[in-house]
Amino acid sequence: MIRNYFKIALRNLMHNKGYTAIKIAGLAVGVMCCILIMLFVNSEWSFDKFHSKSDRLYRVWQDEKYEDQNFINTITPIIMGPTLEANIPEVEGMCRVLSVNPTITYSQKDFTDQALMVDTSFFRLFDFKLLEGNRANLFPQTNTVVLSKTTAKKYFGNTSAVGQYLEMQLGNEKEQFIVTGIIEDAPEPSSIQYNMLISFANVGKLFSEGLQKSWFNIFGETYVMLREGVSPEQLYPKFPDMMKQALGENYQPGGFEVYLQPITEIHLDTSLPQGIQPISNPKYSYILATIGILILLVACANFVILAIGHSSSRAREVGVRKVMGAEKHQLIYQFMGEALIVTCVSMILGLGFSLALLNPFNTIINRELAFPLDISFILFCLLLVLVIAFISGFYPAIFLSKFNPVVVLKGKLSSKKGSGLLRQSLVIGQFAASIAMIICTIVIGQQIDYFKSKDLGYNKEQIIVVSTNLNRKDGTVLAERYRTELLKHPEVAEATVSLYSFAESPWITLGFTNEMNAYRSFQYNTVDANFIESMDIKIKEGRAFNHQITSDITNAAVVNEAFASLFGLDEPIGKKLPGPFQQEIIGVVKNFNFQSLHTPVAPLLMTMRSDSIFSKTENIGMAFSPQPRISVRMKAGNLSDNVKILEEAWKQVAPNQDFVNTFLDASIEAQYKAEARTSTIVKIASGLSIFIASMGLFGLVTLILSRRKKEIGIRKVLGAKVISIIKLISIDFAVLIIVASIIAFPLAWWFMKDWLQEFAYKVDMQWWVFALASLAAIVIALITISLQTIKTALSNPVHSLRTE
Incomplete structure (x- = not known):
């Protein structure tokens, strides 16, 4: 019986190749x-x-409260991990992770690489795959390093790297580090990424003993593994006593609270600031998942529309089957079988398209996705087949099986109001989804264009940032020497040295408690005398730094408007900085966006020397290594030629050191890569949605025209023009699309309003965006309808009326 169902289903599908092709393609x-x-x-x-103990792994975060202000950080003090392990018995293990950029000398050439400084417990907590080495003792001594597979090949080629030496500089001295292991590259879905791992015993080469024991200076992440059956909520009551003992007289109830974040929630938790690695907004996952489901539903709606529209041609078949004794459930099985066949073929083609387009899709989303050929993916595909077949086939099967054989065989079948209403509703739903996606595409595109065109308060054009990749002292000397060499080249317009460039964000966070016991924090950067002028930052009052004025080097400060507002400085010029600092304010610059446009401009302090600032600061927070950078503004010219000029100048001052550069405009644009990725996907999805809806509309119009051939023939005989016939057929569909627009407008407005809340600076949604989306859908629909209507209207009416 089942075999017979499938044979008949295949015969019917092959008999109506055009409609079958539209269903399968959609x-x-x-x-x-x-x-x-x-x-x-x-x-x-x-x-x-992928970590086997992921249910017991947590990242530590802290919430510091000062009066009515909260300062939340996922970067923690160095002493946090050992304190938790020593005072909380439920903590089975801890591991600190500190991102560093050591200078590596190999084959008489200097390179800069990214490394993680980790505790010896790293491989006990995390399940990163070790390719070579002893997992139980990978850091037998201080000067040991574990390389990723890619990094090992970079330095040693195909030769075994274990037992080899790399000369590395973490602090002021270069030392020999022995390679004790090779680790597989970190999986893409990992919040811990590395090129190499260095023992945390080397932390003393970067930070003094005081900083290592300070609770108010934060430098890296801390992970803990809890014992089985222990939840974070069980530990929270113990943390206040631990902090009271650790902080001593600095402890205030509720002033320094410690919490634990599950490692599996790090990547999509935007309620906490990012740590070493960037995080993702879960909204984008919801948006894309919704789009995927919507497009699939639009395709399923096509199937239902065409099946119901094609019902008149199947009615006689149903009538004959019922007269011959077919039961209603047998007819349902028959039509569901057809839906299942179409769905299976569509699934095979869809998988083929997915496989063929996976690499381009990876390029769009900047990922390395692969088909997981495991049981879960196979089950997902099977479930998808069953769901699509049920959604697409159930109602048409019920609808077709209800035909009355007596009425059908007398040729008196008329379309039911219910089926017409459902068909209209599905068309409206298809175009409502498409119009909403078009609106979202335009608004997201406008926001991204706004990012690119907004005046940031400085000039980002023609800037190339060169990293020294050395500590503050040595890096500053090298940077000044390099700047002097650069200015010998006429192609170089400006060059300036700063501890952080605009390619890094955020800058250093400093904080102190004032005489009123109120805590204040702000951003900080060390710059040279040329920074403000070279970056074209506007001065509101006072002046910029001047290298000819000796006191500017040690005793002057420039702040932005937000800083002056935070501290209530109405006439700041000539006044000392608030708090413990001794520098005098010589200038106030207008607010400029040194961070991304997701956040408002933060209070900012700039000085030419950092030593006295750091020594008097209560809290210091750094997300990036404070290594001097040189921002070089080039005159207009060929990009590759300009880079060659900078590289040749670099070889003059640092012949053995790797030349590392970034383009400032590209770095700024990269801050919005999630938005750009979503924009591209939504753009493609809205196009595909319109395409699928248009295919279904084309098929539906074809069916309607086949039924109304005689009517159109009579109209033509009576003198009707082609344009009037097109208008007759089109007007009903135009009304449906207008109704779809009315539904789509509030949905798209609400969705985009919620999305735009993510940005401190955003565009306004304008009425013409909604009108344009609706007009685009109407035009596309009318073109689709006209293509088939014109063909029918131009046909000879004799052919359609010869049987009358």
Whole structure:
């Protein structure tokens, strides 16, 4: 019986090749979009779950309170991990992770690489795959290093790296480090990324003993592993006593609170600031998952629309089957079987399209996704087939099986109001989804264009940032020497040295408690005398630094408007900085966006020397290594030629050191890569949604025209013009799309308003965006309708009326 169902189903599908092709193409595109988007969403939601102990692993974060202000950090004091391990018995192990950028000398050439300084417990807590070495004792001594597979190949080629030496400079001296292991590159869905691992015993080469024991200076992440069956909530009551003992007289109830964040929640938790690695907004996963489902539903709606529209041609078949004794459930099985066949073929094609387009999709999202050929993916595909087949086939099967054989065989079948209403509703739903996506595409595009065009308060054009990759003292000497060499070249317009450039964000965070016992924090950067002028930062009052005035080097400060507002400085020029600092304010610059446009401009302090500032600061927070950078503004010219000029100048001052550069405009644009990625995907998805809806509309119009051939023939005989016939057919669909627009407008407005709340600086949604989206849908629909209507209207009416 089942075999017979499938034979008849195949015969019917082959008999109506055009409609079958439209159904299969629409579902295949829907399946492709759904699979690709779900691969990305699954990647986002599976971060850090590959660790076997992920349910017991947590990252420590802290909440410092000063009066009515909260300062939340996922970067913690160096002493945090050992204190937790020593005072909380439920903590089975801890590991600190500190990001550093050591200078590496190999084959008489200097390189800069990214490394993580970790405790010896790293491989006990985390399940990163070790390729070579003794997992139980990878750091037998201080000067040991574990390389990733890619880094080992970079330095040693195909030769075994274990037992080899690398000369590395972490502090002021270069030392020989022995390679004790090779580790597989960190998986992409990991919140811990590395090129090499160095023992945390080397931390003394970077920070003094006082900083290592300070609770108010933060430098790295702290991870803990709890004993089995222990939850963070059980430990929170113990933390206040621990902090009271650790802080001593500095302790205030509720002033320094410690919490634990599950490692599997780090990547998508925007309620906490990012740590060493960037995090992702879960909204983008929800947006993309919704888009994937919507496109699939649009394709399923196509199937239902065409099946119901094609019902008149199947009615006689149903009538004959019922007269011959077919039961209603047998007819349902028959039509569900057809839906299942179409769905299976669509799934195979969709998988093929997904596989073919995976690399381009990876380029768009900047990921390395792969098809997980495991049981869960196979089950997902099977479930998808069953769901699509049920959604697409159930109602048409019920609808077709209800035909009355007596009425059908007498040729008196008329379309029911219910089916017409459902068909209209599905068309409205298809175009409502498409119009909403078009609106979202335009608004997201406007926001990204706004990022690119907004005046940031400084000039980012033609800037190349060169990193010294040395500590503050040595890096400053090298940077000044390099700047002098650069200015010999006429192609160089300006060059300035700063501890942080605009390519890094945030800058250093400093904080202190004032005489009123109120805590204040602000951003800080060390700059040279040329920084403000070279970056074209506008001065509101006072002046910029001057290298000819000796006191500017040690005793002057420039602040921004936000800093002056924070401390209530109405006439700041000539006054000393608030708090413990002794520098005099010589200038106030207008607010400029040294951070991304997601956040408002923060209070900012700039000086030419940092030693006295750091020594008098209560709290110091750094997300990036404070290594001097040189920002070079080039005159207009060929990009590659300009880079060659900078590289040649670098070889003159640092012949054995690696030349590392970034383009400032590219670095700023990279801050919005999540938005750009979403914009591209939504743009493609809205195009595919319109395409699928148009295919269904084309098929539906074809069916309607086939039924109204005689009517159109009579109208033509009576003198009707082609344009009037097109208008007759089009007007009903135009009304449906207007109704779809009315539904789509508030949904898109609400969705985009919520999305725009993520940004401190954003565009306003304008009425013409909604009008343009609706007009685009109407035009596309009318073109689709006209293509088939014109063909029918131009046909000879004799052919349609010869049987009358």
